[in-house]
Amino acid sequence: MSDKKLRVVHYINQFYAGIGGEEKADVPPEVREAVVGPGMALRAALGDDAEIVATVICGDSYFNEHLEEAQKAVVEMIRQYNPDVVVAGPAFNAGRYGVACGAVAKAVLDELGIPVVSGMFPENPGVDMYRKYAYIVETGNSAASMRQAIPKMAKLAVKVGRGEELGTPEEEGYMERGVRKNIFLDKRGSMRAVEMLVAKLNDQPFTTEYPMPTFDRVEPGKAIADVSKAKIALVTSGGIVPKGNPDRIESSSASKYGKYDIAGVSDLTEDTYETAHGGYDPTYANEDSDRVLPVDVLREMEAAGKIGELHRYFYTTTGNGTSVANAAKFAKEIAAELVADGVQAVILTST
Amino acid sequence: MRLELGNIFIKDVQFGSETKVENGVLYVNKEELLAELVDERLASIDVELAKPGESTRIVPVKDAIEPRVKVEGPGGLFPGFVSKVDMVGSGRTHVLKGACVLTTGKVVGFQEGIVDMSGPGAEYTPFSKTNNIVIIAQPVEGLERHSHEAALRLMGLKAAAYLGEAGRNVTPDEVVVYDCPPLQEALQQYPELPKVAYVYMLQSQGLLHDTYFYGVDVKQILPTFMYPTEVMDGAIVSGNCVSACDKNTTYHHLNSPIIHDLLERHGKDFNFIGVVVTNENVTLADKERSSNFTAKLVHWLGVDGVIISEEGFGNPDADLIMNSTKLEKLGIKTVCVTDEYAGRDGASQSLADSNPLANAVVTAGNANELIVLPPMERIIGDASADVVDVIAGGFAGSLQPDGSIKAEIQIITGATNELGFNKMSARML
Incomplete structure (x- = not known):
């Protein structure tokens, strides 16, 4: 070649x-x-x-x-x-x-x-x-x-x-691209850890294999003055999807999110919804998906006038192993749609 | 505790009329083995053999267990499961080194793995190098998931214990002696050397994310002390696999590499005092409690440094960082062993939690990196899209028309093991 x-x-x-x-x-x-x-x-x-x-x-x-x-x-x-x-x-x-x-x-x-x-x-x-x-x-x-x-x-x-x-x-001779690439080394990880510990204990130089990143911190938004007038949306990284996972959101390392219509839905049942998430025991979410995406409680609050309205669509993905870059991309798109739809507050559930 | 580990090197495994080890070959009486494994929760059980270099794919793999037998001393293998709950880790244990039980059958959750016996995928899993006795079990109709997992777990342990018996009266090829004295004596050894301990984090997030210590689900334990040799007799058992790449199999626990490598350098570079076992529960209160107890116990041991190994990813990253930062703040130096989820392109940040105090990290690699596994001539288990496209690391279309699989290495059993079992790492390019 x-x-x-x-x-x-x-x-x-x-x-x-x-x-x-x-x-x-x-x-x-x-x-x-x-x-x-x-x-x-x-x-x-x-x-x-x-x-x-x-x-x-x-x-x-x-x-x-x-x-x-x-x-x-x-x-x-x-x-x-x-x-x-x-x-x-x-x-x-x-x-x-x-x-x-x-x-x-x-x-x-x-x-x-x-x-x-x-x-x-x-x-x-x-x-x-x-x-x-x-x-x-x-x-x-x-x-x-x-x-x-x-x-x-x-x-x-x-x-x-x-x-x-x-x-x-x-x-x-190029500048670090910030891209992680797998490599096979001569020694197994456990021995590398032992040797790193020995160096650290003896105040000798050592090189961490993963320098800790600095995380973004997000300031919380201002509180909603009157929740009884607010239009509230549900967004989850807990993987709740209509039964059968129609968009085939991955069980881990999600490359996409789903947007689903819940007009007229007041309860997520075992027959209608499930989780696509591979990172936790799905038994209880599959029995009753309201446990992760509380549509039932929000419908009750809507009927009682405690919240203004539950937004017609919920957004969902699996947080399991999903890269921060993908998650940030989803969030940007979802947030833009929610704002355009006049949503004032989001309940974000994770698992 | 003093344990003699007698390794019997197994070069081959074959079916035979009698289960025995002869000239490095493990012969397996299939009917007798199957009779040992009968369980009302399992509708069918079968056994196949898979050897290194074959064009064989095993999927979905749940657990891997090394056959061992307790020859002398208290207790038996896998206390709390196939033996009574005696304290193990002393006396003499024989190991069929080079043999391994793998369990497969209908998917329990999303979270089981692939073992290829040859090809590019074989590079990533230790179980392509072992002579495998593969147990394929199907559950009875309607069996609830937790019972399904429990039945498979017990089945694998029973199979390994049954096969291990074949090594009871065989003269081992090598005997390694581990001597781990009680605390007061241990602390007085090697006064000139720094003292170290090992913080052994065990995944405990629910179904297929669980681990058992002397038969107890570790969700229910508080962090506790352990002699290093206890693991060698099966004190820690896997509750089968979540993302297969970084769930420690029972085989990994039996051969726990950080324990073995700390023992290797014990008395030379440091004085290895003991192990603190802790868990990775899902609620914040549990995480705070367990990391506080871990920090307290390590401090109590009076050591200068520890290695901390994580199991799993995401949620347990928080436990890892809590353990590390709390110990560093007590003046105890830490090295963390983890793996990474940096995205398929490697361009995302790798952990879900971080702290600058965790400045010494060993990584087992980026589990999101893609691999293409070429088709194999023989499939043990089920390599249909129903399995391959949904298990963690797979995605819609993972299974290609020609039978090859395009997936993240997350899908390969043990690929990014965080006990540091493998040579893989990752670096910044």
């Missing part, structure tokens, strides 16, 4: 394409079957391992002001050249250029599944926004560091283009 010459598409901005500076930053995407600007140095560094089959160029202002359109257009241009790897930049400390390179990387990875290599100064906002989607080589803050940046990017591009197993960010 290493004999095959890799196909590279290079993404650069209007400045490095020689079109012009700020006054030309609004040019829309174009593609040239040529090596352009920093592509010359890139071509030299790639040598016989890879060839630049096309260069996609876009103005930085255009890209940032027409993000979705620009991403789409750039992806389509790249797609037709069927590359093994895309190189974007280097962008150094140019903020909008870095963001554009990152956005290209995300779109290319999501839409085409092709890896992207870029180069940026660590403080470029493109690094934090898009580090998950690209292998970003650390550069200096200006084009003066071009000569150091390009060979590193070329080397990495060949490696990822060939699908070779990558070492750690330090070994390969």
Whole structure:
């Protein structure tokens, strides 16, 4: 496989394409079957391992002001050249250029599944926004560091283009992407734990295999002044679904959530609802799903005028093993719909 | 407590007219074994053999148990289940090393695993390397889930105890001696070395998330002390598996790797005093109570450091962090062993709870990482979409038309074991 010459598409901005500076930053995407600007140095560094089959160029202002359109257009241009790897930049400390390179990387990875290599100064906002989607080589803050940046990017591009197993960010020279990857080590976990304990007891240096993340803290919203007028929705991570789990929400590591109509439903029974959740004993939730999603009690409160109204739909997913990224994505969509539907309060049940 | 562990290396398992061990081969009299396992809750029981390297898939796997027999000393294997509730962990025990009982049959919940005897999936499970006696049991019509689980649990333990008897009078290939003295004596040993203990967290969140200690459901215990050797006679028994990757099977408890590795370095790098067993109940009050008791007991032992192992994920992450932070605040250094749920792309945060005091962590890997398990020639159990698409780690469409399975490694029995049984880890890229 290493004999095959890799196909590279290079993404650069209007400045490095020689079109012009700020006054030309609004040019829309174009593609040239040529090596352009920093592509010359890139071509030299790639040598016989890879060839630049096309260069996609876009103005930085255009890209940032027409993000979705620009991403789409750039992806389509790249797609037709069927590359093994895309190189974007280097962008150094140019903020909008870095963001554009990152956005290209995300779109290319999501839409085409092709890896992207870029180069940026660590403080470029493109690094934090898009580090998950690209292998970003650390550069200096200006084009003066071009000569150091390009060979590193070329080397990495060949490696990822060939699908070779990558070492750690330090070994390969890219900035940490924040992506966890499994690896087989020489020693089993228990012995690694024993050795880490010995180091810690003796005040010797040790490296944790998982640095603890810093969690977001969410401030509680203001209390509802008059609950008897409020429209209240039920949302759960306890996996309550109509019997048969029609949307096949996973028992663990949910990739989706469900939205179900409970107009006219005053009680969740064994025959009508169940849980899809694989992380707790489902027996009691299956007997009576109101235990997790209290529709029965809320209907009583609705009838008694204690709450204004129970929202017509409930939202549900399984919290079991579901990544925080997925959970946050679901929440964003669900919250937007609830707000649009005039819901004032949510009872969020977990298990 | 002084325990001699006599390992008899089993290279092969075969059916035969008599259950016996001869020249490293375990022969199994199938009829006699089946007769041992009769249970009114089980409608049918069958036995098959699965060996390393075969194109064989076993699914859904509930538990794995190593055959052992108590040769000398008080009590018997699996106290509270197949033996009376004597204190175990001293005397002499023989082990059929290389043999393993696996239990399978109709799904109890969502939460059972896959063992492939060859191919990429085999790399992730220890049970692709053992000669397996697979017991396939179907429940009687309408059997309630908790009774179903209890019947399967007992069946597996009985099978392992029955097979272990074959090693009673066999001369072991090796004998390892573990000597764990009572507390006062233990504390006086190796005065120049730091003292350490082990905090052994046991999952106790309900059906298929349970664990038993001398026959007691650990939901009902308060944290307590244990000699390291007690596990080697089956003091701790799995209540079958939740997410199969990180539920400790009974086999894992019998061979509890942190205990073995602490004993290995005992007297060289530290003085290993003993084990505190604790649980992972679901309510906050239970978590507070158990972590407070754990911190108190560890402090009481007077040790300088501990290893804490978690079992399961999500909800028990809170117990792990409580245990670690409460001990660190008492000045006791901790190392935590966990696994991760960082999403299929590895880009999400890995734990449901966190604290900067837990600064020494060993990870058994990201359970969400995807794997494709190629089709196998032989299936033991049930590899239909009804099972594969719904067990934890599977999803709609996991079972591919050609019989291969695309799923998270969560689906593989023991893949991210948090006792540190495996060599897998994860790193940041």
